[in-house]
Amino acid sequence: MLHPGPTAVCSIPPAVFHVRATTVASPKSSPRIIELAAKISASVTELQELLSAQGVPSPSFDEDSPGRLPPSAFHLQDAVLDATAELHELLMEPVPLTFKFSATTNMISLDALGRFHIADIVPPGGQVSFGHIAEKTGLEEQIVRRLLRHAMSMRILKEPEPGMVAHTKISKYFTFPYVNAWLSFGAQEGWLAATRGFSLVNNTDKSIFEVLGTDHDRAMRLAQGIKAHDFFPGYAAAEVSQLYDWAKNFHKLKLIVQDMDKAIAGAEADVPNELPGRVEFKAHGLFDAPALQADVYLFRSVFQIWTDKYAVKILKAQIPVLQPGAKILIQDLVMLKPGDIPLWRDREFRSMDLNAGASFNGRNRAIFAIDPKGLLKLI
CATH class of the missing domain: 3.40.50.150 (Vaccinia Virus protein VP39)
Structure with a gap:
């Protein structure tokens, strides 16, 4: 009020107001993958020129890299992300592409990251061993290695040298309590509810608000996660x-x-x-x-x-x-x-x-x- x-x-x-421009291909147009490559090259060049003119660092996965492009670059971000996704998906085979979209296994490592607060164990600007993370979490080292190397395949954390773990610009956000709460709620509540619905997966006829109202820890994960x-x-x-x-x-x-x-x-x-x-x-x-x-x-x-x-x-x-x-x-x-x-x-x-x-x-x-x-x- x-x-x-x-x-x-x-x-x-x-x-929602970044409307995509569409291009109608002529009968003599180049193969689609060539058109996409040209669009990516032109858009990335324009994007870098814009960033340089504004003194904004070029995107990278470095821990201290900016997490967001300036609003003036959103139209170029749209062009590059759509074109790169289409090119990537054109070059994949149908079944592996479907497997990529299903992404159910991704939640295994994401759940571990949130549940055990692994990002908090990795020092900012430094690195720590798989063994040290295993000791802090109580998990077996080979389990930690498997989980984190899977997360690393999604650019979450990195292995700067064999056996050592360091942050990327993505994983550093997991050190924020409300981002970790959002991650944990998605992994522990949203993932399970995705195909059956929250009430069915919790074997209740009550709403999510009624269920969480009787469970402080689960309710706080949702409340804190909203800030993410x-x-x-x-x-x-x-x-x-x-x-x-x-x-x-x-x-x-x-x-x-x-x-x-x-x-x-x-x-x-x-x-x-x-x-x-x-x-x-x-x-x-x-x-x-x-x-x-x-x-x-x-x-x-x-x-x-x-x-x-x-x-x-x-x-x-x-x-x-x-x-x-x-x-x-x-x-x-x-x-x-x-x-x-x-x-x-x-x-x-x-x-x-x-x-x-x-x-x-x-x-x-x-x-x-x-x-x-x-x-x-x-x-």
């Missing part, structure tokens, strides 16, 4: 402040954060000292009417984890306190039609959609139409 609010009524993560979304472009909580020109119209917003009592416990400690009295936390049930009136009600990443029945129930709960001119802002992922965005992003979004279904029985809505009043109709 915010006082007061902007005029926009819906926001979509910026990542800050590393997905367009999903970071800090980016909400950039979606609207808040400062232009509203100089001193007052924020009331409503969530389950367990979710907001201790949250006051993270409020910056320069915002005294402007951020307040209140325990609140999602299907209950807000206790206070506000000018803006912001729902961020809420409806995608609920079915239509409950999404409507959440919205109806706001009616008793809505005053004239109040706005409801919804920031959820909106699915676009295949081909509207780069394929690598489309794959990511569709994976998120299936995960929302398997874990929460939710879904990401797609744009169906825009009515004469400019309002989105979702399916």
Whole structure:
């Protein structure tokens, strides 16, 4: 709940707006693999020129390499990632390519990394032996070696010299507690629920929220893991402040954060000292009417984890306190039609959609139409 609010009524993560340009091949066009190689070469050259002009290091797997390209390079990132993926997949045989996409074995080493906090054992900027990791985790050394060398095949950790383990830019993120929690939740909850659904795999008729509500450790893995979304472009909580020109119209917003009592416990400690009295936390049930009136009600990443029945129930709960001119802002992922965005992003979004279904029985809505009043109709 915010006082007061902007005029926009819906926001979509910026990542969805990088629309892919399509090229129609002429009858005399070169073989596809030659076209792709040329596109990759041209796009990579342009990308490096852009990075050099901005003083940004060229991407590498070095531990201290930047984890994200600048926004000005996103269109080139899209072009290169789609072209390299297509070239890679064209040159693979069908069954091995299907095996690559199935990726079930990947979760074995990822689960071990999260469960045993292996990234924390590897010193920043240094290296440690397989034997030392085995001693710290209580696993057999040959098991550690097998697990970590599999992870290394995915660029997670590296073996700079025989028998020694060091970080890459990927594995260093696993030292962040909330990234490790996200990794562990995916491995221990999401992986199991992927083909059967959370309730079935847990042999219960209760929802994920009811189950986790009785298990503090599992609930905290989910709660902490949500912060890992800050590393997905367009999903970071800090980016909400950039979606609207808040400062232009509203100089001193007052924020009331409503969530389950367990979710907001201790949250006051993270409020910056320069915002005294402007951020307040209140325990609140999602299907209950807000206790206070506000000018803006912001729902961020809420409806995608609920079915239509409950999404409507959440919205109806706001009616008793809505005053004239109040706005409801919804920031959820909106699915676009295949081909509207780069394929690598489309794959990511569709994976998120299936995960929302398997874990929460939710879904990401797609744009169906825009009515004469400019309002989105979702399916």
